[in-house]
Amino acid sequence: MELLSYDFIQRGLLAGILIAVSTALxxxxxxxxxFAFLGAGLSHAAFGSIAISFLINADIHLTTVIFTVLIANLIEFLTQTRKVPGDTAIAVIFSSGMALAVIILGIAKGFGENLFSYLFGNILMVSKEELLYSFFVFLLTISFLLIFYKKLLITTFSxxxxxxxxVNISFINYAFVSLTAVVIVASIKAVGVILASSMVVIPAMTGILLANSFLMSLVYSCLISVFSVISGILVSFKYDLPPSGTIVGISILAFILSFVLRKLPLK
Amino acid sequence: MRIVEVNNLNFSYDGRYKVLENVSFFVEEGDFLGIVGPNGAGKSTLFKLLLRFLKPQSGEILIFGKRIEEFRDWKSIGYVPQRLSVEHTFPGKVKELLFSVSHDKRETEYLIEYLKIGNILEKQFTKLSGGQQQKVLLAIALSSNPKLILLDEPTTGLDIHTLNHLINILLDLNSNHRKTIMMISHDIGTLLKYSNKILCLNRKVCYFGNPTGAIEFIEEVFGLRGILDGAS
Structure with a gap:
């Protein structure tokens, strides 16, 4: 409990919980x-944008959010118009983001270390502004789901x-990928570019495996995600481990456990 | 009243190979139109054009007397698709699906009673049998109280008991609830027996008219001469 008296732990936990719920939903x-791979594609595209922000000395958050939302809409456009298969569009964006960052790192010196810190993230280094952004993302996600829940459910079905x-499918899909982009940018701070998609995919898949209804899959995903973040932060601090890896590691353990639970006659 | 009217419809996916060529037919209020044709004949494509999922290269489609480009009242059409590509881990219960498209709780409860699906409401859609899934899809299609129902191969893979049950529901909807039905099926015998009109499609319209006169054309299209004797 002593851990909780630290200001940065409190901030990390709060931001982590807000991000965990948003990514799980x-x-x-x-x-x-x-479309599970979208998270990975967007986080790597965001990395390219972070590199550009460093290069031109722009506001990292604002630039990355705008860039990632645009990229998400581009992927949706390519998929909807069937110009390129969805997974291929994501793969191209994924590689382009990383290539851009690598090129910028090669031509500009002096901010390599700062840029690399975004690869792995650190939830214990969350600033007040970043906490505020996490809260905004949380509110946006909850509001979007409350307003469009029925439409999202039937669209996901068919x-x-x-x-x-x-249902205006086009609007729902573009709005949803834009929301995904905003959430991914928030999760980069928690677990970094490389593991951001893990926060989106692993607790959600675990929730789906355990649930016997759509609503409960959302509830279980949130619970598993929040549990992974809280325990990940506390364990990483106690044993001096990297928080991002610990958070994702715990969520993977929960995922494996869910397979075992599914075999037991609990439902 | 003509519910659907199609005039000289042409469609191609790639701009070269015509999937539908100069297709013309009409459906009147209260009709039960059976649509038959071999695989690749353009039957499902025709439904996609009627639902505006696809746009034709040329030709005219009128729905409830309105040009499809200006038609907005999609809730007056119910659609049961051929194949659902639902993720097999989709956890949604039947109840969740029905109420996600429902605008009137009492109407939905009536549908549940009418289709006798009260016992599967708490079950996950992906864990239902083929027949149960078809009934749920029909319930979703009927949830907006449509005047026209499009069914794309709803009987595929059903056992004879489930098939008869589904056909009885469709006949009741058609005759007692005045629903106009357009149904694609490979079950030619069933369509010849229960439809009042047959559209035999093989990229072009091979036959459009009453079931009695359809047999000869269907035999020719499918290469089944003699097999359908007595089907109607």
Missing amino acids: IGVFLILKR EEIARVKG
Whole structure:
């Protein structure tokens, strides 16, 4: 309990919980829409944007959010218009973001260490502004889901049926990928570019495996995600481990455990 | 009243190979139109054009007397798709799905009663049998109280008991609830028996009219001469 008296631990825990809920909620929809890889694509695209921000000395958060939202919409456009398959579009964006960052690192010196810190993130270094951004992302995610829950559910089930039922599929999909981009940028601070997609995919998949309804898959995903973040932060601090890896490691353990639980006659 | 009217419809996915060529037919209020044709004949494509998922290269589609480009009342059409590509881990319960498209709780409860699906409401959709899934999809299609119902191969893979049950529901909807039905099926015998009109499609319209006169054309399209004797 002594740990909780530290200011930076409190900030880290609070930001972590807000990000954990946001990533878990969008993760369930992304997995069921077979778009789970979008998180990885966007986080790596965001890395390219962070490098640009360093290069031109721009506001990192603002630049990265705008850039990542634009990239997310580009992926959705390419997928919707069937110009490129969705997974291929994501793979191209993924590689482009990393290539951009590597080139910028090669031509500009002096900020390599700062840039690399975004690769692995550190939730214990969250600033007040970043905590505020996490809170904004949390509110946005919750509001979006509350307003569009029924439409998102039927769209995830079948876009064709949803369209006949009068759902504006285009709007829902573009709005959803934009929200995903905003959430991914927040999760980069928690676990870094490399592991950001893990926060989106692993607790959500665990929740889906354990749940016997759509609503409960969202609830379980959030609980597992929040548990992973809280225990990850406390364990990493106590045993001097990197928080990002510990958070994701714990969520992977929960995922493995869920397989075992599914075999037991609990439901 | 003509519910659907299609005039000289042409469609191609790649701009070269025509999937549908000069297709014309109409569906009147209260009709049960059976659509038959071999695989790749353009049957599902036709439904996608009627639902505006695809746009034709040329031709005209009128829905409830309105040009499809101006038609907005999609809730007056119910659609049961051929194949759902639902993720097998999709955890949604039948109840969650039904109420996600429902605008009227009492209407939905009536549908549950009518289709006798009260016993599967708490079950996950992906864990249902083929017949149960078809009934849920029909319930979703009926949830907006549509006047026209499009069914794309709803009987595929059903056992004879489930098939008869589903057909009885469709006949009741058609005759007692005045729903106009368009149904694609490879079950030619069933369509010849219960439809009042048949559209035989093989990229072009091979036959459009009453079931009695359809047999000869269907035999020719499928290469089944003699097999359908007595089907109607």
